Amino acid sequence: MGPGSPPATGAATPPPSAGHCAHPHCHGPRFGLRSPDFPASRHPGSLSRGPRPTRPGPASLRTILAAGASRSGSEARGRRSWGGASVGSHPLRLSSSTSVCISRHPPSRCSGGAELPVHRRGPEQRGWLWARSRARGGRPAAGAPEDGAEDEALARGGFLESFCESAETRALLARLPAVLGDRAAREGALERFRVIMDKYQEQPHLLDPHLEWMMNLLLDIVQDKTSPADLIHLAFKFLYIITKVRGYKTFLRLFPHEVADVQPVLDMFTNQNPRDHETWETRYMLLLWLSVTCLIPFDFSRLDGNLVAPPGQVRMSTMDRILEVAETYLVVSDKARDAAAVLVSKFVTRPDVKQKKMAGFLDWSLHTLTRSSFQTIEGVIAMDGTLQALAQIFKHGKREDCLPYAATVLERLAGCRLPCSNQTLLRKLGVKLVQRLGLTFLKPRVAEWRYQRGCRSLAANLQLCAQSPREPTVHAETPAGDGDCDVPEEVESVIEQLLIGLKDQDTIVRWSAAKGIGRMAARLPKELADDVVGSVLDCFSFQETDGAWHGGCLALAELGRRGLLLPSRLEDVVPVILKALTYEEKRGSCSVGTNVRDAACYVCWAFARAYEPRELQPFVAAISSALVIATVFDRNINCRRAASGTFPHGIDILTAADYFAVGNRANCFLVISTFIAGFPEYTQPMIDHLVTMKINHWDGVIRELSAKALHNLAQRAPEYSATHVLPHLLSMTQSLDLHTRHGAVLACAEVTRGLYRLAVQEDRPITDYLDDAAVRGLKHIHQQLYDRQLYRGLGGELMRQAVCVLIENLSLSKMPFRGDAIIDGWQWLIDDTLRNLHLISTPSRQQIKEAAVSALAALCREYYAREAGEADPARQEELTRQYLADLQSPEELTRCGFSLALGALPCFLLSGRLQQVLAGLGAVTLIRPEDVSFAESRRDALKAISRVCQTVGVRAGGAPDEVVCEANVSQIYRTLLGCLRDYTTDSRGDVGAWVREAAMTSLLDLMLLVAREQPELIEATVCQQVMCCVAQQASEKIDRVRAHAACVFMALLHSGGSPVPHVPHREELEKLFPRSDMASVNWNAPSQAFPLITQLLGLPAYRYHVLLGLAVSVGGLTESTVRYSTQSLFEYMAGIQKDLRALEGFSGTLLQVFEDNLLNDRVSVPLLKTLDQMLANGCFDLFTAEQK
Structure with missing residues (x-):
């Protein structure tokens, strides 16, 4: 039974092909499920598909027939169960509206005689367009019929409802003779037509009503004997574009196929050169046309009766001419080869041709295969065309005609050794031909033993509907015998x-x-x-x-x-x-x-669509769990979407884990998995999968996400996690495999933290969930790894990061380790990691540094405080002394690590040591000859200063060693403002920008903190310095820095709750930069940023600093920055051209900037370029006019 054959009545229904009704002879357009001709990755659950398709049952058909044409979507909704049982309490998802598609063809062409096939179409079968309409917010209106709303959403998602360019296309085709002589116009018309047609690649059925007139317009040119050859070739190019979009099978029916068309089409081939690569479209279309004309219901010998051969020549018969054309083009290297295979399959299988020419053509084909080699280009081309032709012949030919040759072809094909070829297409064609040969050996029959479910015909469905609802229908494997079935060797x-x-x-x-x-x-x-x-x-x-x-x-x-x-x-x-x-x-x-x-x-x-629910019921729980696991925990987005589209169970889960939701991997692991774990039947399988398959995954991101997912799931199944999962994870921490160790340590940390959170909610200690063995196992992880020297080498980087996460989570979980020796071991690991950051590979360095600092903060808060909330003096002295000493390390990364470590210390450890800490961090921010390139350490020191200030708080009359107060706040401001002048450059570029960004962030945090707690500590001069320096950064040339500075400036201006006092020109600034408008500004874009920033030139307090930044931007190198900064500056200058006082103020400020930066090439050189452009633009013509 070939792929084009109608399905046997009662057989399992295959998924309909995309774009057409499922019936093989029904070409009605529709958006549908995957075709069996597409690879598996295109099935409904894959990337290009929307929600899971469903198959309505007979009850829905009865409803449709009863409702008639006026039915609504809710009346047509079918009901079916995947596996027949609801595994949980949540309801099964129901399909939406269905419709009936009756074949347009006579009953004789449908399987089952008078029985008309019924095909149902729901929104899930509308493919990616329906999914896109959902993404755009398409929802049915309240009370509206479901069908109409979904069709409207479908139209909005696809954007196309009809062939909108019909008039333009008609004019374009009618203009072809006029544009033939103009090469530019000809190519423009061809390109425009190609663009129009390509819009309909995904909805080609919209072209169907227009194909005939387009074909007629172009064939009129072709059949006009006065048309020049170039015009004919051009017409065929247009025909090919249409064929490419709509498909040649649909297009074939529109070609003229009268008897009188055979000779003219054949005669056109006499003027064709098979090796002309400019006119291959002509040959391709002519071969397709010839394949239709050769189906005329007359013997070809009748066409040879009136042929007169020239003297001395033998006139070839029409049959021989067609066969010669086919054989010629089967071995060419262009697209015509495919059309030649179509021609052969239709020509050789004719009743009159098969008797005379089939054997000869098969001999020629086998000889071509034998003498061709797939190791040469010519051989590959010849084998490709020949295999296509043979596969088409054995597909379309009658079995009794092809059977005598099948064994020989199979034998010769085996000799070609196609499986050894490196040409994918040849191997595919070889497999296709082999299966066609196999089908030829076996008689077509309906296997009586096959499993049957449902009916394919309207009459059978009506009979099922007439049965009593209590009378079950039985569709099972038929025990009938196979009869006498001779299977050839x-x-x-x-x-x-x-x-x-x-x-x-x-x-x-x-x-x-x-x-x-x-x-x-x-x-x-x-x-x-x-x-x-x-x-x-x-x-x-x-x-x-x-x-x-x-x-x-x-x-x-x-x-x-x-x-x-x-x-x-x-x-x-x-x-x-x-x-x-x-x-x-x-x-x-x-x-x-x-x-x-x-x-x-x-x-x-x-399987869900092939078997009765009772057959799958024993397996539905396992399959559902596996699909849920694939939906939320698969690494690949296509697989997650495929599983989501396949998942059969529960509208709640399907809503949470739909096609779009599963697109984000972190969302799947951390959010959707937690929701699904609320259904008890899935919780344990999900946890087991993470422990056995994902914790030891080769991808580090998956291991980390899996550990965090276990954190959430442990709260759903605390007893199972404590008694089964955690002991298993503890044993995995001693594995020889690095990935397993790393993932197991992370998982132990997260599971413990999850159990602690649950214990806090229930007002219980963590030890109520963890037994003594688990507590000992968690405590000994570090020592076991240390004893085995697993902190060394490349694998040691992963283990250090994992154990730091473990330390943080165990500390936050308040594990009973206070005073234990393990605390010293943990402290050693953190210090050693921060001290040797320069030995860690660059990709892992930042993550390990952050993990160590976070672990230190949690460790200190939990284990270094006395009962009264005071620090252990010995431990405080040791930590601060050691960390301050390490700030002077010759290694930049060591300074980075211990700067952040000091910033992470809790308040009780900073008490009495604040001045020392601020002085030490301030020293790191200074630029000295020996550490001028240490921009990263200066950046991290600034972050630490900000964090320390946030930790200790602000109190105006407080002690300078305890809090930020009047005695030390000025020094902090000087440190931060000084770093805004860091313009250090090295081989990495302007590394000082990192420092300036950190300084602006720290200034923002400090200003807002002080304004909220003690606004009197903000002096007017300090506030003006901060605002002006930030405004300067907002007008400079680096987009990232400019955007960050603008955001800081707006945050200081529009600080909510407690406004920052003493902001210069606050009222003018609020008019220039209203809060409501600033959210929409893209400060990264020079076209949006500079027109706003240059307005600050009109405010005297900001003019110097803004002009200093603009001079660098206008005289810079980046084209967009130079263009928009120059344009904005000239627009400002044009606005003050008639204001002598404003112009004098601007000029004086410009001279002051120049005077202050005479020896600074970073400013003076761009400033000279800026001045040159200003003079050329006549910005100072007012001065020269006064002198005259």
């Missing part, structure tokens, strides 16, 4: 080659082989088909490649949806599919298995 060879094709390295080959397995099994006896299933299951061995697993999944899906995988086999198949849903193999620095998991989702999707 060649079938075994065909099956073997298809099984080899399942393991091919390319998806298209595996997909073709899987379809072949399904088609062949449908014609085999039950016992032999079961052997085929067993052979397919052999692909699922861990000795096989990922390609074999993928091919096996595709084959199982094909067998299942065709009803060839009997329910008795589900016990063997389902465990295999569950393994495939989590299949992943490490290969070098990455992994393989994404396609396997995606295909496994397709198998589940196919």
Whole structure:
């Protein structure tokens, strides 16, 4: 049974092909599910698909028929259960509106005689357009019919409702003769037509009403004998573009196919050069046209009666001419080769031609295959065309005509050794031809033993609807015998080659082989088909490649949806599919298995539509859990979406884990998984999967996300996490595998923290959940790793970061380790890590530094405070002395680490030591000759100063060693403002920008803190300095710094609650920069930033600093910065051209900037460029006019 054959009545319904009704002869457009001709990654759960499709039951059909044409979507809603049972209490998701599609063709062309096939279409089957309409907010109006709202959303998502460019296209085609002589106009018309047609690539059915008149306009040119050759070629180029968009099969029916058209089309080939690469579209379209005309219902010999040969020549018959044309173009290197294969399949299978020419053509084809080699380009081209032709012949030809040649073709094909070729297309065509040969060996029949579910015809469905609701319908595997079925020996060879094709390295080959397995099994006896299933299951061995697993999944899906995988086999198949849903193999620095998991989702999707609920009920819990796990925990976005589209259970879960929600991996691990864990049947499987499959994953991001997910899930299943998960994780911390150790330590930390949070909510100590063994195991992790020297080397970086996270979480969980020796071990690890940051690889350095600082903060707060909230004097003295000494280290990164460490110390450790700490951090911010390039340490010291101030707080009359007060706040301001003048550059560029950004952030935090707590500590001069320096940074040339400075400036101006006092020109600034407008400004864009910043030139307090920054921008190198800063400056100058006083003030400020920076090349050189442009633009003409 070929792919074009109508499905047998009662067989499992395959997914309809995208864009058409599922019936093979119904070409009505629709947005639908995946076609079996697409790879597995395109099934409904994959990237380009929306929500899970559903299949309405007979009850919905009865409702539709009763409601008639006026039915609403809610009346047509079907009901079905995936697996027949609701695993949890949440309701099953229901399909939305369905519709009935009756074939337009006579009953004789439909399977079952007078029975009209029924196809249902719901919104889930509308594909990606429906999904996009949902993303754009398409929702049914209240009380509106569901169908109308969804159709409206569909139209909005696709943007196209009809062929809108019909008039333009008609004018374009009518203008072709006029533009022929003008090359530019000709190419412009061709490009415009291509753009118009390409818009309809995804909705080509919209062109159907217009194809005929477009065809007629172009063929009129072709058939006009006065048309020049170039115009004919141009017309065929336009025809090809239409064919490319709509597909040649639809287009073929529109070609003229009268008897009188045969000779003219053949005669056109006499003027064609097969090697002319400029006119290949002409030859392609002519071959398609010829393939239609050769279907005329007359013997070709009748067309030769009036042919008169020139003297001395033998006139070739029409049949020979067509065959010669086909053979010629089967071996060309362009697209015409594909059309020649179509021509051959229609021509050679004609009743009159097959008797005379089929044997000869097959001999020629086999000879071509034999003498061609897939190691040369010419050989690949010849084999490609020949294999296409043979596959088409054995597809469209009658079995009795092709059977005598099938064995010979199979034998010759085996001799070509196509599986050894590195040409994917040749291997795919070889598999396709093998399956066609196999179908030729076996008689077409409907397997009586197949599993049947549902009915394919309207009459059968009506009979089911007439049954009593209490009378169950039985659709099960038919125990009837296979009868006398003679299976040729060649079938075994065909099956073997298809099984080899399942393991091919390319998806298209595996997909073709899987379809072949399904088609062949449908014609085999039950016992032999079961052997085929067993052979397919052999692909699922861990000795096989990922390609074999993928091919096996595709084959199982094909067998299942065709009803060839009997329910008795589900016990063997389902465990295999569950393994495939989590299949992943490490290969070098990455992994393989994404396609396997995606295909496994397709198998589940196919099974849900192939079996009665009672058949799947024993497996539905396991499959549902596996799909949930894939939905939220798979590393690949396509697999998560595939599993989400396949998942059968519960509208609550489907809403939370829809196509768009699962697109964000962190959201899946941390949010969606927590929600789904609220359904008890999924909680434990999710936890087990994380522990066994994800904690030891090769990708570090997945390990970290998995540990955080366990933190959330531990609160859903605390007893299981404490008694089973945590002991298992503790044993994994001693693993020899680095990834397993790293993930296990992170997971131990997060699970403990999750249990502590739950214990706090229940007002219980953490030890109520953890037994003594677990507490000891957590405490000894560090010492065990230290004793085994696992903190060294490249793997030591991961372990240091993981143990720092462990220290932080155990400290936050208030583990009973106060006074224990392990605290000293933890302190040693933190200090050693911060002291040796320069030995850590650059990609991991920042993460490890942050983890160590966070661990130190938590450790100090929990274990270094006495009961009264005071510090242990000895520990305080030791830490501050050691950390202040390390601030003077010759290693820049050591200074970075201990600066942040001092900033992370809690208030009780800073008490009495604040002056020392601020002085030490302030010394790090100074630029000395020996550490001029230490910009990172200066940046981190500024961050530490800000954090220290936030920690100790502000009190005007406080002691300078305890809080920020009147005695020390001035020094802090001087330190921060001094760092705004850091313009250090090295091989990395303007590294001083890091320092200036940190200084502005620290100033903002300090100003807001003081304004909120003690506003009297903010002096007018200090506030003016801060605002002016920030305004200068907001007018300079680096986009990132400018944007950050502008945000800081606006935050100081519009600080909510407690306004910053003494802001210069506050009223004018609030008019220039209103709070409501500033949120929409993109300060990174020079076109938006400079017109606003230059307005500050009109305010005397800001003019000097803004002009200093603008001079650097106007005289800079970046084109966009120079253009917009210059334009904004000239616009300001134009506004004051008639104001002598303002111009004098501006000029005096400009001279002052120049005078202050004479020896500073960073300012003086751009300033000279700026002055040059200002003079050239006549900005100071008012002065010269006064002198005259």
